[in-house]
Amino acid sequence: xxxxxxxxxxxxxxxxxxxxxxxxxxxxxxxxxxxxxxxxxxxxxxxxxxxxxxxxxxxxxxxxxxxxxxxxxxxxxxxxxxxxxxxxxxxxxxxxxxxxxxxxxxxxxxxxxxxxxxxxxxxxxxxxxxxxxxxxxxxxxxxxxxxxxxxxxxxxxxxxxxxxxxxxxxxxxxxxxxxxxxxxxxxxxxxxxxxxxxxxxxxxxxxxxxxxxxxxxxxxxxxxxxxxxxxxxxxxxxxxxxxxxxxxxxxxxxxxxxxxxxxxxxxxxxxxxxxxxxxxxxxxxxxxxxxxxxxxxxxxxxxxxxxxxxxxxxxxxxxxxxxxxxxxxxxxxxxxxxxxxxxxxxxxxxxxxxxxxxxxxxxxxxxxxxxxxxxxxxxxxxxxxxxxxxxxxxxxxxxxxxxxxxxxxxxxxxxxxxxxxxxxxxxxxxxxxxxxxxxxxxxxxxxxxxxxxxxxxxxxxxxxxxxxxxxxxxxxxxxxxxxxxxxxxxxxxxxxxxxxxxxxxxxxxxxxxxxxxxxxxxxxxxxxxxxxxxxxxxxxxxxxxxxxxxxxxxxxxxxxxxxxxxxxxxxxxxxxxxxxxxxxxxxxxxxxxxxxxxxxxxxxxxxxxxxxxxxxxxxxxxxxxxxxxxxxxxxxxxxxxxxxxxxxxxxxxxxxxxxxxxxxxxxxxxxxxxxxxxxxxxxxxxxxxxxxxxxxxxxxxxxxxxxxxxxxxxxxxxxxxxxx
Numbered sequence: 170x171x172x173x174x175x176x177x178x179x180x181x182x183x184x185x186x187x188x189x190x191x192x193x194x195x196x197x198x199x200x201x202x203x204x205x206x207x208x209x210x211x212x213x214x215x216x217x218x219x220x221x222x223x224x225x226x227x228x229x230x231x232x233x234x235x236x237x238x239x240x241x242x243x244x245x246x247x248x249x250x251x252x253x254x255x256x257x258x259x260x261x262x263x264x265x266x267x268x269x270x271x272x273x274x275x276x277x278x279x280x281x282x283x284x285x286x287x288x289x290x291x292x293x294x295x296x297x298x299x300x301x302x303x304x305x306x307x308x309x310x311x312x313x314x315x316x317x318x319x320x321x322x323x324x325x326x327x328x329x330x331x332x333x334x335x336x337x338x339x340x341x342x343x344x345x346x347x348x349x350x351x352x353x354x355x356x357x358x359x360x361x362x363x364x365x366x367x368x369x370x371x372x373x374x375x376x377x378x379x380x381x382x383x384x385x386x387x388x389x390x391x392x393x394x395x396x397x398x399x400x401x402x403x404x405x406x407x408x409x410x411x412x413x414x415x416x417x418x419x420x421x422x423x424x425x426x427x428x429x430x431x432x433x434x435x436x437x438x439x440x441x442x443x444x445x446x447x448x449x450x451x452x453x454x455x456x457x458x459x460x461x462x463x464x465x466x467x468x469x470x471x472x473x474x475x476x477x478x479x480x481x482x483x484x485x486x487x488x489x490x491x492x493x494x495x496x497x498x499x500x501x502x503x504x505x506x507x508x509x510x511x512x513x514x515x516x517x518x519x520x521x522x523x524x525x526x527x528x529x530x531x532x533x534x535x536x537x538x539x540x541x542x543x544x545x546x547x548x549x550x551x552x553x554x555x556x557x558x559x560x561x562x563x564x565x566x567x568x569x570x571x572x573x574x575x576x577x578x579x580x581x582x583x584x585x586x587x588x589x590x591x592x593x594x595x596x597x598x599x600x601x602x603x604x605x606x607x608x609x610x611x612x613x614x615x616x617x618x619x620x621x622x623x624x625x626x627x628x629x630x631x632x633x634x635x636x637x638x639x640x641x642x643x644x645x646x647x648x649x650x651x652x653x654x655x656x657x658x659x660x661x662x663x664x665x666x667x668x669x670x671x672x673x674x675x676x677x678x679x680x681x682x683x684x685x686x687x688x689x690x691x692x693x694x695x696x697x698x699x700x701x702x703x704x705x706x707x708x709x710x711x712x713x714x715x716x717x718x719x720x721x722x723x724x725x726x727x728x729x730x731x732x733x734x735x736x737x738x739x740x741x742x743x744x745x746x747x748x749x750x751x752x753x754x755x756x757x758x759x760x761x762x763x764x765x766x767x768x769x770x771x772x773x774x775x776x777x778x779x780x781x782x783x784x785x786x787x788x789x790x791x792x793x794x795x796x797x798x799x800x801x802x803x804x805x806x807x808x809x810x811x812x813x814x815x816x817x818x819x820x821x822x823x824x825x826x827x828x829x830x831x832x833x834x835x836x837x838x839x840x841x842x843x844x845x846x847x848x849x850x851x852x853x854x855x856x857x858x859x860x861x862x863x864x865x866x867x868x869x870x871x872x873x874x875x876x877x878x879x880x881x882x883x884x885x886x887x888x889x890x891x892x893x
Contacts, residue, residue: 234397235390236268239381243272246379247281247338247362254355254363258370259383262420262463262551265366268383269340272364281361282337288344288365298326298354301339305329313862323353330361337361347374385417394419395439398426403439411439414446416462420549424466427530428473435476436469445469464555470529477525484564485522486531489548490556491572491608492600498593499544501579501600545596557607569608573616576600577623585630586743586785588821594630601627602646609650617653618660625664632671633785634826641675644668657691663702666709673713676869682713701744704733708748715751716892720759727752741779743786746772750790754893757797766797783821785828788814789893792832796889799839808839825863827870830856831891834874838889841881853878 233240246252257265273283284304286297299316307315307329315322330337337360344350344367355363355378365378372380386394391412392405402408415421425442428434436442446465467486474482489497502523507516523546526532533547548556560568579597583590601624609620624647631640644667651661666688673681689706696703711726731752734745750772757765769790776787795810815832822829837852857878860871870892877887 233267233271234394235386236264236271236383239268239383240271240275242381243268243362243364244275247272247276247336250359251357252362253357254365254375254378256365256367256375256378256380257383258367258380260368260418262418262549263383263385264419265383266342267419269342269364269366273338273340276336276338280335282333282335283340284337285340285342288341288346288350294341294344294349295322297341298322302326302329305333323356326354327356331358333360335360339363341365343367345369351376386412386419386422388412388417391415391417391419391422394422395426395429398423399429399439402426402429402437402442407439407443411443411446414443415466418462420551421462421466424463424470424530427528428466428470431470431473431529432477435473442469445472463549463551464559467531467552467555470531474522474525474529479522479525481518481522482525484568485519486526486552486556487560487564487568488572488575489526489532489546490553490560491569491604492576493603494550494553495547495599496545496596497547497600498579498596499546501575501597507575565611566613569612570616572608573604573612573620573623576604577619580623580626583626583630585626585633588634588785591630591634594627594634598627598631598643602643605646605650610653614654617650618658621647621651621654621660621664625660625667628664628667628671632667632674634823641668641671644671657695659696659702662688662691662695666702666706670709673716675864676867678713678716682710682717685709685713699733699737701737704730704737705744707733708744708751711748711755712751712893715755715758720755724752724755724759727755741775743780746776746779747786750776750786750793751893754793757793757800762797762801766794766801769794769797783817785818785821788817789828792828792835793893796835796891799835799842799889804839804842808836808843811836811839825859827863830860830863830870834870834877835889835891838877838886841886846881850878850881853881 243255246255257268259265273285277283284301286294286301288294288297295316295318299312302312302315302325307325311325311329315326319325330339339361341350341354341363342365344365347367347369350365355365355376365375369375370380370382385391388409389405392408395402395408395412396405411425412422415425429437429439429442434442436445446469471483471486492501502519507519523532527534527546531548531552534545576597580594580601583593585594604620605624609617612620624643628640628644628647631643644664647664648668651658651664654661656662656665665684669681669684669688672684685706689703689710692700692703692706707726707730711723711730714720714726715723727748731745731748734742734748738745749768753765753768753772756768773787773790773794776784776790780787791810792814795807795814798810799807811832815829815836818826818829818832833852834856837849837856840852841849853874857871857874860868860874864871873890877889880887
């Protein structure tokens with residue numbers, strides 16, 4: 170796939186190459202990174218907002234000058250029965266997406282359904298098509314096949330699309346890999362139009378699709394754009410001279426016009442602005458670099474803000490450019506984070522700079538006081554590239570360190586074990602990836618460690634939310650960046666510990682145990698026996714022993730870990746409660762069910778008090794009480810407990826989360842034990858299908874369900890065994 174400057178700073182190809190170079194067994198980096206990118210695109214880039222059929226950015230003012238004929242032609246194409254797909258092709262900043270937005274808005278006003286899909290990467294495209302399929306009420310099987318890129322995914326998608334009622338428009342934005350769409354995604358329809366935007370202009374790449382070249386604006390049209398944006402800056406002839414100097418690139422024209430109208434312009438007229446461009450560089454040829462054109466206009470806007478007293482605008486833009494270019498949560502820049510790190514004065518200056526950048530069009534949608542989940546700013550990708558490339562000088566370290574500090578603070582404010590925080594983690598994940606790709610190699614050791622710890626926190630949240638492959642891939646990328654710290658640095662050890670857990674969660678218990686032993690040895694050597702991280706390693710080695718069926722050893726290790734937790738963390742720390750919970754599991758698995766039942770009840774009481782009734786860890790203890798109740802022969806009572814826990818989990822977890830699949834598997838077990846074989850068979854079949862899809866055929870939990878189903882069909886019931 171071609172490098173895509175119009176999306177995240179960390180491209181799929183770049184991430185894959187780096188992760189693969191740093192890979193070590195047992196990670197499957199290719200599959201894992203695909204899962205990571207698919208998760209980000211699915212969870213962060215929303216295809217359709219609630220109560221709206223179209224979730225697209227607003228086009229810039231003046232952006233359609235010189236495009237009226239093309240807009241009319243596209244509108245006509247949308248009404249032609251059986252009309253084929255249409256491609257808008259041109260350089261970055263030429264206004265392709267702006268034209269697509271205008272077409273979408275016009276057709277939506279006429280009553281059409283409109284969908285906007287990002288095709289910035291293969292997984293983004295699949296996730297976008299899957300989101301459309303969900304909106305079209307596609308079955309879970311159809312949606313999953315489309316999202317996974319199955320061979321029949323285009324056919325499934327088009328069956329849903331053609332069976333929908335009414336006319337529609339499907340926009341596929343940033344599709345720079347035509348071959349990926351050539352396998353059946355681009356088709357003609359009697360009821361709708363497929364509109365593609367791309368930087369690939371060769372008609373041969375698009376088959377039968379009609380390709381419209383979206384070039385730079387003609388001089389007169391470009392001049393009129395400037396006059397529309399800044400009517401007091403001069404006459405049309407003066408605007409024509411400036412438009413010629415800017416090369417007719419719509420994004421550069423938009424920045425220039427917005428600056429001239431902003432009230433902070435040092436050069437308030439078209440003529441003055443043109444002289445400033447000439448003084449700062451050679452005239453930009455019409456075939457010149459779009460990045461160069463945008464860089465020149467951005468520089469003039471920044472100089473104007475500085476002369477107007479907003480001296481920190483350049484640093485603020487460079488700070489924002491350290492992240493991915495779209496959907497940067499405004500909460501990252503709010504007072505609790507900025508003031509806490511740099512003092513109230515710094516927070517005030519940053520707010521002033523952001524307002525200034527918004528006023529001249531360099532960023533969009535700045536709104537102070539928005540929560541992370543409620544507001545997000547964005548930059549045009551070309552502006553991001555330009556600003557990022559110009560980070561340098563004495564401020565470079567301060568800017569990059571601030572970018573790390575602010576995002577790390579935003580991540581640290583979240584709880585990895587709370588489902589209500591998982592969407593906020595998702596909104597921050599692309600920006601963490603951007604820091605790993607663009608900033609990590611430039612920061613000092615202290616900030617490198619801060620970034621690694623933020624990544625470990627993110628990996629843990631992804632693990633807990635059920636996106637295990639995504640967690641492994643993100644951890645792989647970060648692991649490749651840990652060399653500067655060394656294998657025994659505490660931050661590296663924390664990341665290694667979390668990656669070992671991911672290895673175990675994928676079923677490779679022997680490899681995970683080996684890694685845990687090495688990490689414990691390093692922590693004892695570096696941190697000592699009374700450090701909280703060392704205590705964590707002891708706990709996980711007990712867990713591994715239990716997972717591998719060495720129950721006596723597991724119980725002994727859990728008791729040792731519990732003693733250390735009491736001394737280091739205290740009785741009510743969630744980690745101490747987790748050790749008690751898993752100790753009860755080991756006791757039950759050794760056959761001392763009454764003792765385990767009483768221990769679980771004690772843990773449940775304390776988890777309710779410390780964590781709350783609906784906390785996932787509280788529900789986990791209730792699940793174990795149901796399991797022990799069943800083992801004691803209380804099948805009907807256990808079934809009722811399982812159903813209640815399953816219902817509570819379904820309120821906060823996705824349908825294919827491992828804990829939901831565990832509850833359903835053991836619900837099938839209780840049904841089978843009570844003689845309801847047909848019901849149990851259906852439940853096992855459902856769990857097996859979903860575990861195969863989520864975990865793979867070779868995962869221990871998948872094999873557990875497959876064996877239970879096989880035995881049930883043979884007339885035997887297998888007791889439930891699970892890993893807590």
